[in-house]
Amino acid sequence: MGVSGLCVDGNPAGFLESKSTSCTRVFTNLSRSCVSDPALNAASYYRDFAVLKVRISPIGPPGAPYMKDNLCNNAVSETRMLSHTLPRSGNPGYMTGAPLLIANDSAVQHMSILQSEGDGSCSQFLRHTVRFGSNVRTGCKLRLTQMEESNCSYIQLKLYKAFQGMNQAEDLAIIGSAHSTQEEEWVTILIQNCSVQTKNCSSCCMIPVTLDIQILWTKMGLLSNPQAHILGVRYFYQCQPLKSLSTSLVPLTTVVTFTDMTEWPEPPRGMPKLHWKLPFDFFFPFKMVLNIEKNYRDDLTAYFVLILILSSILCF
Structure with missing residues (x-):
């Protein structure tokens, strides 16, 4: 369809692009155009x-x-490394809803957690991206074979990898624009695995069933434009003995919690107070009235005394 709404032939069709258009076609001789x-x-x-x-x-x-004719053929002359860059999650502070940035051996990627398939099983490839400020809870089931159930170390390693993904995260970006070469812009992830809980049961095969990711953050900078910064993060694994599970399907749960630790500063001064200040000689009219009343009372008293004196003289 052209700009004027008339039909234009020869428009290309886009790949995987569904489209519906309408236009107007003009015929000078409809009887001839109808058949030709x-x-x-x-x-x-x-x-x-x-x-x-x-x-x-x-x-x-x-x-x-x-080698051929004193020449080394089929030798490497050039190599190109493709670098994958991630968009910023804020500049400088994190934006609400932006993915969290993690690093492992200077490789920056988005933090992700377990995601379930349609049947409730844990997906091997799809993972849920953790976004700043969004508390989330996911769950799925991981199947263990009979051969795997007899090897405690293998089960623990398999479950840890399922929670962590392909690459284990070591550091978390403090700000959304963190660079992998700036160490001060990253915080180390504290990990508490099942080894601490195994001390209470030396003969048990403790396996992780829940990963609790606790993230502390605060607002820094100007009050007019505060920036979100990460203070710390901890991976806390909750574990259970393998023998307590009655099925080969292990339910796994991941919980992500964001805690705001912002401490707003006190105002530079105390609360405003009212200081009443009246105009100069504000009570002057009231003073004049009081003075007039006082003079009137004095005159009235003098007249009354004079009348008493005259009355006593006339009577005697």
Whole structure:
């Protein structure tokens, strides 16, 4: 469809792009166009064209270097390393809902936890991304074979890897724009595994069933624009004896909790107080009235005394 709303032929169809359009077509001679114009014939839209497949040419591994005519052929002349960069989760502080950044051997990635499949089993490839400020709880079931149930160390290692993913996280970014080379922008993850709980039962096979990720954070900077910083993080594994499980399906649970440790500063001054200040000589009108009343009372008393004196003289 053109800008004016008229039909334009030859528009390309996008791959995996569903689209529906409508347009207006103008005919100068409808009786002639009805039988001769291909735009009105449905066959012109599906005939004489084909969808081509993308040809894939298999490429085998490169051959070994060899000497010919005093030249070393098939030798490596250039290597290119593809670097994977992650978008910032804030600048500098974390933004609410942004993924948490973790590092392992200078490799930065997003923190992720277990995710379940449609049948409730733990997914081997899909994981749930942990986002700043979002408390989350996930659960799934991991199946153990009879051969695995007889090897305690193997079960523990398998469950730890299921909780941690492909790469075990060692550090957590304090801010959303942390760089892998800046050590002061990362905090070490404290891990408390089942070895501490095994002391109470030396003959038990303690396996992790719950991972509690506790994250402490605070707001720093100006009060007008505070930035979210991570203070610390701890991985706390809750473990149970393997013999207490009555099935080969081990239920695994992951809990992520964010705790705000912000301490807002006290105001620089105390609470505002009211200081009443009246205009100069505010009570002057009231003083004048009181003075007039006082003078009137004095005159009235004098008159009364004078009347008493005159009355006593006349009587005697």
